[in-house]
Amino acid sequence: MIKTTVVSSLLSTALLCVAPFAQAASTLVYCSEGSPAGFDPGQYTTGTDFDASAETIFNRLTQFERGGTSLVEGLATSWDVSPDVHTYTFHLRKGVKFHTTPWFTPTRDFNADDVLFTFNRMLNKDDPFRKAYPTEFPYFTDMGLDSNITAVNKVDDYTVQFHLKTVDAAFAQDMAMSFASIQSAEYAAKLLKEGKPSDLNQKPIGTGPFVFKSYQKDSNIRFTGNKDYWKPDDVRLDNLIFAITPNPSVRVQKLAKNECQVSYYPRPADLAALRADKNLNLPSQAGFNIGYLAYNTLPKIKGHDEANPMAQLKVRQALDMAINKQNIIDAVYEGAGQLAVNAMPPTQWSYDTSIADAPRDIEKARQLLKEAGVADGTEITLWAMPVQRPYNPNAKLMAEMIQADWAKIGIKAKIVSYEWGEYNKRAKQGENGAILIGWSGDNGDPDNWLGTLFGCDALEGNNYSKWCDPTYDALIKEAKATADHGKRVELYQRAQHVLKDAVPITPIAHSTIFQPLSKAVDGYKISPSGYSSFYGVGLK
Template sequence: MFKHTIIPFLFSAGLIACAPFAQAASTLVYCSEGSPAGFDPAQYTTGTDFDASAETIFNRLTQFERGSTTLVPGLASSWDVSADVLTYTFHLREGVKFHTTPYFTPTRDFNADDVLFTFNRMLLKDHPFRTAYPTEFPYFTDMGMDTGIVSITKVDEHTVQFRLKTVDAAFAQNMAMSFASIQSAEYAAQLLKQGKPEDLNQKPIGTGPFVFKSYQKDSNIRFTGNPTYWKPEDVKLDNLIFAITPNPSVRIQKLAKNECQVSYYPRPADLASLRADKNLVLPSQAGFNIGYLAYNVSPKIKGSDEPNPMAQLKVRQALDMVIKKQNIIDAVYEGAGQLAVNAMPPTQWSYDTTIKDAPYDLDKAKQLLKEAGVKEGTEITLWAMPVQRPYNPNAKLMAEMIQADWAKIEIKAKIVSYEWGEYNKRAKQGENGAILIGWSGDNGDPDNWLGTLFGCSALNGNNYSKWCDQPYDALIREAKATADQGRRIELYKQAQHLLKDAVPITPIAHSTVFQPIRNNVTGFKISPSGYNSFYGVGIQ
């Protein structure tokens, strides 16, 4: 076996040194954009859910250094990888405490049993807890981990081995993703005994820097600093409050009045006023993200008996070639967006620069629709997100502009929307027509885009296009199972061309991410994944 040597867990670069938690006496309010669907990270895929759970309450075996996709130790202090790259042995950190709350008091420290519970619940369909509380694990299955992991073995109290079916080049990075947050096996056993397994999602217990206190839907989430956190220098707040504020104008007003000290990403139209406020700072960075339009390619959209015109390639080609993306970028992103032509950002290694958009051509689009037998006035539903996301600051305006573009080829777009949780739920069930959605990279690996969003294993998860192409899938599966990065690049480039030619999506833009904060907030870093983390964050 070869040793994966890691420098001890450090987040100190660029941060202002603060006193240990016991000496702090502070509260930070974060104006978030929406209510989480729950607090079990394994069940969800959105930043809204992860901010409120994975980034506050939980830890993972491996983690990403704040502000980057650099892998560092988490609940595993180190790990070994076998010569055949099929066995990962994680050496667990000792002395880590689970949270003590009014509803749970742990009797032991974190150990291998917690790792086995966390992953076996996702891996084994007949797992007792999963039987008692049936749920889906979209990230786990979208990435094929439900079939890729052969076994999870407890070597001893502080050592766990994962045996893989095939090489997974991004396995250690995947273990740092939010869905892999470690749960308490002892707490789960208590819930089973009480007949309340669903409380795992409503009354969370983790090992993270903040302890869950209360939640009022559409109002607030309250956390307290974890006084027994295994890395005490990362807990610089006594209280952390999520003030759920869907309206972006209201968020900015609250920030200006110091009713919150950190706000969710602003609209481009608000940037000038934010820059003018001497009490605020506005750090920014190029977004590791993409906003795109996905076409549901199913023969029939769920809930409809009518043939789905978007199932035909010629229809998707026609719709794609008449969208004036630069106009959208100018109006929606207001200078804070970069034209997207590919299914991942140019900063992702293996990005193919030879990919080009089809030329704008109304006449050709009309001809393609005619050849496909699509009549003038045909209606297509166009789903617009109800929330502002890092990759799309104004989905409603974007939908209206696409609606106007499609009207020029006699396609009627009916714009529909739902509450954010319902929006995602219905889309994953295949009820959507064309849908505005997007993605922020999770782990710095190409599979996180090309596999998680467009692979066949993701059809019931993040593959909103419901597009499953076997030659494409074979390429990305081979790339994921290859340790040679050069070979992986070659395979991913081939896959990108197949994806572009099939037009399951129209890439729109990669956005620049701005993060407005009060100037008395210290240690806050923008995440390339679009998450908001408050460990290591203080307030003066």
């Protein structure tokens, strides 16, 4: 075997009634950008959901260091990899306690049974809990883990083995991702017995640094510090409150008034005011992200009888070359963005620098549409996110600028939006036209971009283009299944060329991340994945 070792109380009811976000001695308020769809990380793919669950309530077998993508120990203290790289053996941490809440009191510590429940629920559609609470696990399936993991075995109470069909060069990193958060098998059994399995998603139980207390949709989420956490230094707050504040201007106002001490990423237009506030810090770093426009390539968009013009390559080429990306970067990102060419950022290893955008050419775009038989005045829906994301600070403005660009080639863009959870749900079902979306890297591996977003396995998940190319898919799967780094680079670069030529997306920008926070906040680190994490964070 190859050995790898990686080395005050809640606010009173009276106080809450007077001022919901008044501060106790160690209460931190975070002005978040939106309401989570739920608290079961396995069901979701967005940072809004992960911030409220995976980054607070749960742990994973492996974890990423704070502010980076290097692996550190989590619920596993070490792991072994077999010589053929098909079996991973995880040695579990002892003495880890699940949260005690008014709705659940654990009778045992974390052990191998919890790992088996977590992954067998995702692997087996006939799992009793999954049958009682039918749900899908889009991230897990987007990465092909549902087909590549052949078995999860319990060796003993603190040893678990994962058996793979083919080599997965990023498997240990995969286990550190939010969707792999470990659930309590004992809690699940209790819910199943009571006929309340969906409570797993509404009343979460984990082993993480914060204990879930309550949630009011579109208002707030309340957590308390986990005093029994296995890594005590990571719990420096008695209370953590997410004040759900979708309006970015209101977030800035709350931060200035100290109604929250950390805010979701600001709009570029607010940076000057934030820098001028002597009570705030504004650290920044290059974003490991991409904001892009995805074209629905299905022959017919779900819910529509007419043929989908974007199913034709010439139409996508025309739409792509009509967009003035530099104008968007200037207006939307206001200097805090880098023009994107590929489907992942230049800091991701295997990025192919030889790839270039097609020149912007309005006349050629018009000619391509004519050749495709698309009449002047044809309408295409253009979906714009209702929330601000690290990769796109203002989707509405971006959509309006694209709308104006497409009008120049005779395309009428109808801008559409929904509540964030509904937006994602409908898009994953294929109801979208062209859609503004994006991604922040999760694990530092190229597959997290090229496979998760554009692979055939992701058609029901994050592949918003619904684009499935056999040549491309074979390249990324071969790359993921080899341990030879040089070979992986070569395969991923070939795949990038196939993707660029097929134009399922128009890459727009990689944004710079700015994190506004009170000078009273200590220990906060910007996540390259765009998550908001509060373990290790305290108040001075």
